[in-house]
Amino acid sequence: MLFSILALLVSTGTGWCLLHLCAGVQNLPWLLRAVLSCGIGLVANSILMFCCLMLGIADPVTVMILDACLFAGAIALWLRAQPAIEAKLATATTTHRNGSDRAIALATSVAVAASAFASLLRYRAEPLGFWDGFAIWNLKAKFFYFAGGAHWERAFSDIITWSHNDYPFLLPAGVARLWNYAGGASTAAPAVFSLVFFLLSIALAYGALRQLAGERAAGLCALALLASPAFAGQAVWQVADIPLAFYLLGAVCLLLLAKQEGAATTTLTRLAGFFAGAGALTKNEGLLFALAIVVVLAAGARKKNESSESSDWLAFAQGAAGPLFVLAIMKLGYAGESDLAADFGVHSLARLLEVGRHTTIMASFGQTLLVLAGWPLLVVLAGVALWSRFAATTGTVAGLPIAAAILAIQLLGYYGVYLVTERDLAWHLGTSNLRLFVQLWPSFLVLFFAQTAAQASAGVDASDGA
Amino acid sequence: MNARVTGVVSTSIAVLLWLLAVVGPAYESRHRLESEAHVDPGAHYVAIIANHPQLSDALRDRDVIGYVSDEEIDIRVGGPAQARYYLSQFALAPVLLDLDLEAHELRLLNFARSEAIDPYLNRNRLRRLVDVSDNIVLAGPRGR
Numbered sequence: 001m002l003f004s005i006l007a008l009l010v011s012t013g014t015g016w017c018l019l020h021l022c023a024g025v026q027n028l029p030w031l032l033r034a035v036l037s038c039g040i041g042l043v044a045n046s047i048l049m050f051c052c053l054m055l056g057i058a059d060p061v062t063v064m065i066l067d068a069c070l071f072a073g074a075i076a077l078w079l080r081a082q083p084a085i086e087a088k089l090a091t092a093t094t095t096h097r098n099g100s101d102r103a104i105a106l107a108t109s110v111a112v113a114a115s116a117f118a119s120l121l122r123y124r125a126e127p128l129g130f131w132d133g134f135a136i137w138n139l140k141a142k143f144f145y146f147a148g149g150a151h152w153e154r155a156f157s158d159i160i161t162w163s164h165n166d167y168p169f170l171l172p173a174g175v176a177r178l179w180n181y182a183g184g185a186s187t188a189a190p191a192v193f194s195l196v197f198f199l200l201s202i203a204l205a206y207g208a209l210r211q212l213a214g215e216r217a218a219g220l221c222a223l224a225l226l227a228s229p230a231f232a233g234q235a236v237w238q239v240a241d242i243p244l245a246f247y248l249l250g251a252v253c254l255l256l257l258a259k260q261e262g263a264a265t266t267t268l269t270r271l272a273g274f275f276a277g278a279g280a281l282t283k284n285e286g287l288l289f290a291l292a293i294v295v296v297l298a299a300g301a302r303k304k305n306e307s308s309e310s311s312d313w314l315a316f317a318q319g320a321a322g323p324l325f326v327l328a329i330m331k332l333g334y335a336g337e338s339d340l341a342a343d344f345g346v347h348s349l350a351r352l353l354e355v356g357r358h359t360t361i362m363a364s365f366g367q368t369l370l371v372l373a374g375w376p377l378l379v380v381l382a383g384v385a386l387w388s389r390f391a392a393t394t395g396t397v398a399g400l401p402i403a404a405a406i407l408a409i410q411l412l413g414y415y416g417v418y419l420v421t422e423r424d425l426a427w428h429l430g431t432s433n434l435r436l437f438v439q440l441w442p443s444f445l446v447l448f449f450a451q452t453a454a455q456a457s458a459g460v461d462a463s464d465g466a
Numbered sequence: 467m468n469a470r471v472t473g474v475v476s477t478s479i480a481v482l483l484w485l486l487a488v489v490g491p492a493y494e495s496r497h498r499l500e501s502e503a504h505v506d507p508g509a510h511y512v513a514i515i516a517n518h519p520q521l522s523d524a525l526r527d528r529d530v531i532g533y534v535s536d537e538e539i540d541i542r543v544g545g546p547a548q549a550r551y552y553l554s555q556f557a558l559a560p561v562l563l564d565l566d567l568e569a570h571e572l573r574l575l576n577f578a579r580s581e582a583i584d585p586y587l588n589r590n591r592l593r594r595l596v597d598v599s600d601n602i603v604l605a606g607p608r609g610r
Contacts, residue, residue, distance in 0.1 A: 107484045114491040115487065115491045117491065118492075118498075121499065124505070125504055126506040126509070127509045128509050135555075138556065139555065142556070142560060146560045147560065160562060160563075163555075187509070216476055216480070220479060223483035223484055229490055377486055
């Protein structure tokens with residue numbers, strides 16, 4: 001367990017150094033930088049683990065030595081780049097907390113601790129996590145781990161197509177790496193990995209929204225996430241949906257921060273691309289998300305015909321290129337065929353016209369939202385929306401329409417897959433819909449609270465001005 | 467809108483959200499602490515198979531073996547037979563468990579009814595190699 005935590009610290013340290021090679025991120029608050037660093041480091045180490053598997057050198061000692069080399073290299077690059085970056089630095093912004101802000105931060109911390117404690121007890125009772133945890137993700141991790149990864153290609157065997165042998169590797173490679181550090185395939189390592197992504201998602205939503213809309217909105221958003229029963233309930237499920245939610249949230253928040261920061265747009269947009277690429281390395285739905293962002297940014301550039309807008313999607317594509325390149329190697333070289341794609345045929349398109357399927361999907365979406373958030377939270381969110389609308393309608397967050405369009409395209413993509421699926425629709429919806437909503441829920445809440453905070457503050461400004 | 471009103475409203479929302487965020491986990495934690503003996507049976511199941519020394523020895527250096535159940539395994543329907551198959555595969559990885567039996571002289575029998583095991587062995591001219599539990603047997607060809 002302690003060695004697994006050491007592996008996570010090594011990842012965070014590596015990510016910290018790599019993140020700080022990017023000029024412009026130094027102005028972000030330390031919490032946000034720490035969270036982004038951990039996300040970046042976990043991607044870097046998972047890719048390194050996958051490269052070790054491909055090269056046949058994934059025994060524990062080699063993996064740890066290469067991790068240490070990557071960390072040392074990142075430190076060396078960071079130290080070398082430091083003077084040049086400092087010269088470009090603008091004055092770091094400092095935020096002052098008043099008493100009420102401190103109270104919200106404290107209340108959020110207590111809620112995080114309560115949720116983490118409940119998750120640990122849940123892990124103790126259900127150490128294997130959710131069905132997909134042992135049937136897909138940790139099963140792949142076992143192939144990656146045992147015998148120094150000698151049998152890793154069996155994770156893509158046609159004998160176990162039910163284990164989705166086309167799914168990407170970030171999560172299983174990360175778990176196998178933790179097992180290498182821990183010296184055994186314990187159930188604790190994947191549970192810790194899962195819980196870390198849950199906590200990172202809360203911290204990222206909090207840190208980014210604090211920068212975008214202030215401490216109060218950040219605290220409310222973090223509390224809303226913790227108050228979402230299905231989201232908090234999946235903290236130790238050991239599946240890829242919360243890690244994917246984290247990377248999608250990272251891409252959305254970085255795009256919003258890029259729009260807010262202005263001058264540092266290219267760096268933050270490139271980072272957003274990296275996070276979206278990391279999402280694609282986590283689960284296939286991440287590919288759709290990356291594509292959705294490119295489409296929205298390119299459409300925005302075409303509409304406005306501005307060079308800054310057109311450079312946005314190029315910067316995004318540059319950031320996403322690294323993770324997507326590694327993903328392409330895995331997909332083309334090793335992965336099996338996607339069962340969804342294999343089942344799909346031209347005849348599937350006839351289902352687009354079946355009204356009953358539309359109503360079934362929409363009803364399921366509504367029920368899923370209710371399960372995900374629970375009606376008490378939905379009532380509170382509706383109250384917040386009504387109040388902020390009553391307060392004012394003039395305020396808005398820069399980049400929010402772009403982010404909302406991306407989430408809408410992603411949701412539309414899910415809807416479209418359900419519409420044409422060859423599988424029994426009720427079964428398909430019942431086994432996946434909630435987890436798909438979990439992937440988008442943190443991003444949705446960040447947009448929701450960013451917008452309501454902007455409207456409320458616009459209302460206050462107008463009132464004070466009058 | 468007055469800043470004071472905004473502050474009161476947002477504080478009220480924060481209190482409501484905090485209650486929602488804390489009450490659920492607190493209730494769940496209390497429930498789990500009171501019933502701490504309960505552990506998911508799937509975890510026991512995996513532990514029995516994964517930690518069985520004779521089974522591990524018999525499967526050493528094996529890439530793929532067959533897997534048989536006395537109930538239909540439909541991966542799109544679910545149910546106990548499917549759960550047992552997935553848990554067995556998880557427990558025995560990196561050995562692959564193949565539902566297509568033709569090419570495999572070793573087979574892991576994982577039956578819901580223990581009385582169905584011997585008839586299956588006789589019918590297929592197999593013998594018991596390792597008895598993992600009442601219903602789980604590693605079987606191989608006779609005459610060795």
